[in-house]
Amino acid sequence: MPSMAQNGPRSNLQNQKKQSNFPNKSRNSDSLARRERIKSQRLSLPIASVKERLIEEVKTHDILIIVGETGSGKTTQLPQFLFNAGFCRDGKAIGITQPRRVAAVTVAKRVAEECGVELGQKVGYSIRFDDKTSSSTRIKYMTDGLLLREALLDPYLSRYSVIIVDEAHERTVHTDVLLGLLKNVQNVRSNSMKDHVNTDDKKSKNRTVQEKGTGAQCTSFLKQGHGRKFPPLKLIIMSASLDARVFSEYFGGARAVHIEGRQHHVDILYALHPVQDYLDATLVTIFQIHLEEAPGDILVFLTGQEEIESIEGLVQEQLHKLPEANRKLSTVPIFSSLPSEQQMRVFMPASPGHRKVILATNIAETSVTIPGIKYVIDPGFVKARSYDPVKGMESLIIIPTSKAQALQRSGRAGREGPGKCFRLYPEHEFEKLEDSTKPEIKRCNLSNVILQLKALGVDDIIGFDFMEKPSRAAIIKSLEHLFLLGALTDDCKLSEPVGHQMARLPLDPIYSKALILASQFNCLEEMLITVAMLSVESIFYTPREKLDEARTAAKCFSSPDGDHLTLVNVYRAVDGLLEKRKMEFGNEKSLKGKNEKFLRKWCKENFINGRSLRHARDIHSQIRGHVEQMGLRISSCGDDVLQFRRCLAASFFLNAALKQPEGTYRALASGQVVQIHPSSVLFQSKAECVIFNELVQTTKKYIRNVTRIDYLWLTELAPHYYASQS
């Protein structure tokens, strides 16, 4: 991770413009001094000393693996080196992908500043809902998911001469799919040039030979490319050290180069014996550091909100037993569902003389970098999502971290000076850990991945050259799922128009299908709102200390028919309020900020998660644009709620459940016994038949986001699935 790639939660990004009240002259000398400082900072980065060698490596190798340790400067400097070396001739661009939005934005800003250009001109970024690029952009930072979307419109990624995949070791689904795709594109692009060299009459013969040599996927790409010529694509994969070999092997023994980093030394201390209770051990270690070690803040990695809150309470309890002079210790929690204002507390210095203990989830591993950390406590566990393709069920389980993860965590202590990391397990246990975390693609629902690949022209999914292939069972299950949704034809091709329409929408395939159906059921307005609200983290925010108040507030929106209509009610309440303000105050720009403030207040009063609501509104407007372009009819069913419920049944027929005599439900697709989640408005409602959107295993198997339907609708609206079963 480059040192400037991240600075706190997303919400902080807007406040980076610095105002200056100085007259022009001194501002000029200010900026001159700043330019000089930046220049010397750049020159002192480890990567600066190997600049010429790196450019040479990229010139001579089409694929290069770069192992860059933290602080090497690879993310900010390499694109600039390549730009200056002429890699953007002919108007081509260098694309750099990041797994996270914040990183793409902050790095782009930094590089624009280093280049002395306005953001969005030569240097820009593009992430969902926020595009700061123009036709003159040559160095473009983006999220890996966005480049995948771009590939749907431009399968040869023809505007890029170089693509750099940064943080590849994190192995997100997007990174993995992208790597497979890029390998293909690169093949096709270099072959298209070989074609170019041949004379025209030899061309068709030559192509058949190449198709045999380069595999099935190239065939499908070549068909689309049909005679077009592309300059070769340079591919650079940047990764942390432990995984370099895997990438090199995947790319046919590609050359790997190493760039040293700049990180302070971190002492690793292990427990002598295995600990019985890691929470207890954590507590003991916090106080051991507090009472015996030099000043400096502590970062503790825990698995979730519950652990964080429990440790917080225990620390307070222990503190009161200490003499007054030793009580100068303050705890600060951080996890993703915490409202942004509270997240910001980790960046505030502790009161004078106090030591700060940050109790964090994985969010502090990569997403948020907290300054001032000298000590890290790593109990060695993480909460991870796992997915059972056969049951179609997700669950969250606590598992040991990987070696790479342990390394990443300890690195957090050495950003500003030497630090210490306390691993709460014996050293021989470390040796037993997996090298790296299991790639996400092996533990998630593949429907979306497969739909994307099909849309990119990859027909043979099982034969696709994944870096790490998902299980055959998982692939088959998702193919089946897409087939039942009507996205695939009998011979497993993307169907026309449904499959292609679904692939265009940046949503879960089942939600995309719901939108298409809704236009036929005359309730697309309602469905647009529904899928936007279902696509974000929980809309309702229920703090433990105000449980009753929150419940009362939620009742105002609740619909007797279920959670889907309840979500529509929330969205429409907000829309109505904003509409009313527009009538009252007009539509001036100055109102925008006031509206945001108004919305924040309203959310707080109504126990709605403002961040989630904003996100849902963004998704809503993006998706609305898409369906308009697709020519779907957008209309509302008005008060005809029945029509909407029938549409929900037609869309989510795969997720239907029937009440059983003893009050539990049976999921019809898998036969599992499930219960309605207590957060649902239908909890204890005794609805005979329901559809749901999520099946999660926690203490029990719960279904979430539930709406009551009539059982007979299923055979009527999804006969291809239910007629044979009943």
Next chain:
DNA sequence: GAGCACTGC
């Protein structure tokens, strides 16, 4: 009567 790590289009 329950709690869910983190990303992303």
